Amino acid sequence: MDRQELFIGCHAKIEGIETSYGYVPTLGAGIAYCVLFGVSMILHTAQFCWTRTWWASVFSIGCLVEVIGWAGRTWSAECPYNSTSFLMQISTLIIAPTFFTAGIYVILGRFIQILGPESSILRPNLYLWIFCTCDVISLVVQAIGGGLASGQAGKIGGNTAPGTHTMVAGIVFQLFSITIFVICAADFVRRCIRLRLLQNLTGSAIPLFAATILSVVCIYIRSIYRTIELSQGWSGYLITHESYFIALDGAMMIVAVAVFNVLHPGWLLPQNRNSSNKRGASSVDEVELNNSFEQQHGHGV
Template sequence: MDHEKYEIIKYDPNHLGNIIIGGVYAVESLVFFYYIFRHKARWALCLPLGALASAIGFFVRVALDRQNVSIMLYVIQSMFIVASPSAFLAFNYMLYGRFIAAIDPHFGSDKAQPKMEKSRYSFIPPRIVGRVFIWSDVTTFMLQIAAGGMLGGGGTNVSLIQMGDKLFLIGVIAQGVCYLLFTALLTVTLMRLVSERQAAGLNRSGRGCMGLDKNTLKMAVGFYFSSLCIAVRSVYRIIEFAQGHDGLLVSHEVYLFILDALPLVLAIGVWALLWPTTTLDRIASEARDGSQAYSMESGNAPLRLPSSDSSLRN
């Protein structure tokens, strides 16, 4: 890599494209803020804040000049666009525990050790799942912030910039692996749920499929659609940083739009169409009704069960 020919950015950012993507993120952020304040779901604030940070990152790109790059602006847009999606992953991690509380009418009854309470659908205590994966998310986020600092502070110091690229690569690989493990955990949960409900015949109405009621099915589809989009973005970022600063992906902005921005817009956009709190309440209600019906058929006394949200407030 020649120091004299080195360019921190290899193209003139497309103003219209960045404004459109930034605008979409901003609209999604406003929608999420509306849902959060309407439904008093403060636990989900990471979602609109992450979308707002991404919007800022793309708006800042409009001010970048390839011939006279502002290092400060470059660092801001780089960290906001690459690192802020950690907030989207954190939302899915926290949503998992609430999903468990909704589908498992017995969850939340252990007052002695609420943090370590287990569910028959999750081989890891749901509250521990959120904490473990969110801490992994924070760790990878800090790695990417440090890498962004190296890229910005390197100036024309090629070795420091290459080190920043490698640190970014480590961060996105670790983030992708953690989310892959989370997706595997979610899959096990859904397999157990499908197996149990099909065996019990609780979905007699036929409104869902595979033994799942329509609201549980919606939530499962939302999880998997969001996860697929996140996976596409993760693979793109891994390949990009593996190629280095002279690679094909980093040299053409169209890949940033198609393989990073679009998948993430869709990954969180599914929750704008299917806001989880209302769906979770319906799932919890149907799970309680199903449990009570099963108890009456089997001659057992029905349980008094907590709501999906209150069971995770501790």
């Protein structure tokens, strides 16, 4: 059979002909993650509408992108050679976490507004401007690399190395930017503990504070995994063993976003500081933060 026909149609695994994955994706895992992210998306949509925290729609959008990606892997479980399903999952599952981190930038910025400028090395709105810009740059580079690699993968004797190296450069830059963010977030936590700023938070905000830390840790673990995975190439050990992808990408991302279903910022995020004179300033800062968020993402999402 012509290899090009395998890429277009739907054919079961043929002995001796490798798939683009290096394996046949597990149908059960694809369905399970489609359901999990789908439920989280529905809950997040209801929650941000109910609480009118419109910026939290980024969690719903991220879940939708995850559902599309895992739907592609579910499709690949039945049609493992189909190039459309492969490109569908690899492009969306790289992009999806960016929406989750955008929400985390807003939450962290709000905490900084509440606890005061002494709690952070950066101003609240700078988290959106700096790190979302870095995310966009890394995604553009990865998209260019993915397009180059996929174009060569469909050719007999095609050279996927330039595209792969471009993708790796994009994800290394993404890992670098999220590492800087993690350092800033860790410094924020250190300052809060050292200066005893958490005493300024209401009881409901403490669980959200912990949920944000958990989400950041999960996203960072996933970023480290994807960087190592892609740096090994398309035939590397990690990329050709699905169990790592299920545990270090899928599981990490569902925890990172579902934790905010349980502890939703629309319910738990404090709206002001203790004193009434700081309440007005806090509201102004929140408007500035939301405006910067809309300018950064209003047209892109």
